[in-house]
Amino acid sequence: MRSEVFYIIVGMALVTFFTRFGTLALFRFTGVPTWLNRWLKYVPVAILTSLIVPTLLLPKGYLDISLNNHYLIAGIVAAIVAYKSRNIIATMGLGMIIMLVLKLW
Amino acid sequence: MQLSNLLSRKYGLAEEACVALRECTPVVFGIIPFGITCGIMGLTAKMSGIETILMSVFVFAGAAQFIGITMLGAGIQAWGIVIFTTLLVNLRHLIMGSSLAPYMTKLPFPLQALLAFLLTDEAYALTISRIHKARYSVHYQLTVGTVLYLAWVLSTAAGVALGSYISDPLTWGLDFAMPATFLVLLIPRLVDRISLSVFGMAAVVSVLAALYLPGKWYIIIACLTASLVGGLLEGDKENA
Numbered sequence: 001m002r003s004e005v006f007y008i009i010v011g012m013a014l015v016t017f018f019t020r021f022g023t024l025a026l027f028r029f030t031g032v033p034t035w036l037n038r039w040l041k042y043v044p045v046a047i048l049t050s051l052i053v054p055t056l057l058l059p060k061g062y063l064d065i066s067l068n069n070h071y072l073i074a075g076i077v078a079a080i081v082a083y084k085s086r087n088i089i090a091t092m093g094l095g096m097i098i099m100l101v102l103k104l105w
Numbered sequence: 106m107q108l109s110n111l112l113s114r115k116y117g118l119a120e121e122a123c124v125a126l127r128e129c130t131p132v133v134f135g136i137i138p139f140g141i142t143c144g145i146m147g148l149t150a151k152m153s154g155i156e157t158i159l160m161s162v163f164v165f166a167g168a169a170q171f172i173g174i175t176m177l178g179a180g181i182q183a184w185g186i187v188i189f190t191t192l193l194v195n196l197r198h199l200i201m202g203s204s205l206a207p208y209m210t211k212l213p214f215p216l217q218a219l220l221a222f223l224l225t226d227e228a229y230a231l232t233i234s235r236i237h238k239a240r241y242s243v244h245y246q247l248t249v250g251t252v253l254y255l256a257w258v259l260s261t262a263a264g265v266a267l268g269s270y271i272s273d274p275l276t277w278g279l280d281f282a283m284p285a286t287f288l289v290l291l292i293p294r295l296v297d298r299i300s301l302s303v304f305g306m307a308a309v310v311s312v313l314a315a316l317y318l319p320g321k322w323y324i325i326i327a328c329l330t331a332s333l334v335g336g337l338l339e340g341d342k343e344n345a
Contacts, residue, residue, distance in 0.1 A: 023203035042335025049307035050327035
């Protein structure tokens with residue numbers, strides 16, 4: 001193993017751990033303040049949305065709202081299935097089948 | 106009495122672990138193609154198999170690793186740039202960490218550190234959904250984190266082993282498993298006006314930011330603005 005690669009890996013590991021542990025360590029003794037708690041209440045919705053929507057609308061890095069965008073079509077179907085069934089296997093299974101069919105088509 | 110307490114605690118532990126295993130199975134299928142891709146990318150970037158696998162063992166951050174490997178492959182040996190980019194890409198975890206902090210502050214320090222090491226987008230999403238549906242469970246979070254970690258390390262190793270046989274598993278559409286998982290976690294949360302406003306705001310901001318800003322900044326910016334708007338609307342509701 002090359003030593004410069006080793007140092008880079010260790011550095012990446014340290015900063016990644018810092019981002020995951022930083023706020024936890026900060027609020028360890030004080031608890032999380034009320035105003036922050038109110039703000040944080042909507043973090044899950046905000047994070048999930050910002051992880052999903054760009055993946056579906058910009059799968060290749062540019063905005064693609066067309067029938068050629070398989071991610072968008074499969075995403076809309078998956079959203080409907082998720083709404084109706086609340087079932088993760090059904091949603092993922094159907095979404096991936098649609099991805100595969102569109103690809104082979 | 107003590108025995109029954111102990112038994113019920115044990116039972117609770119086993120139950121939470123079972124629920125965790127069941128709920129993270131589809132996510133594991135979403136992670137495997139990324140891990141395999143990571144292993145293959147490492148080799149194509151002229152890293153050794155051991156270096157590639159160790160990066161997954163120590164760093165455990167998909168997006169940051171893809172970017173780091175790409176930079177190493179492009180001959181960028183300036184460690185400062187690679188590490189700083191990793192920091193930027195992972196800044197979103199600061200938000201997730203503080204979102205879980207209220208539940209984790211009473212845990213022993215080493216356990217907090219371990220859970221923090223295992224905190225990924227997927228582990229966060231599953232844990233926060235479990236809190237939403239039932240309550241916070243350290244066993245749930247630990248099981249999810251450990252399973253996803255093992256899946257990531259083993260699939261990276263599989264990618265290194267498969268090496269030249271598969272060119273790019275992400276072109277098979279397997280990467281759709283990830284947004285599909287997140288959709289199932291998101292949609293049950295969109296039940297009131299504020300949540301829908303936050304959703305709309307995050308959607309618009311993330312797309313605009315993804316178009317015009319580099320890297321993963323779109324996640325951080327969309328998350329901060331949309332959740333702040335949600336918090337302000339929530340404050341209005343409480344004061345009204």
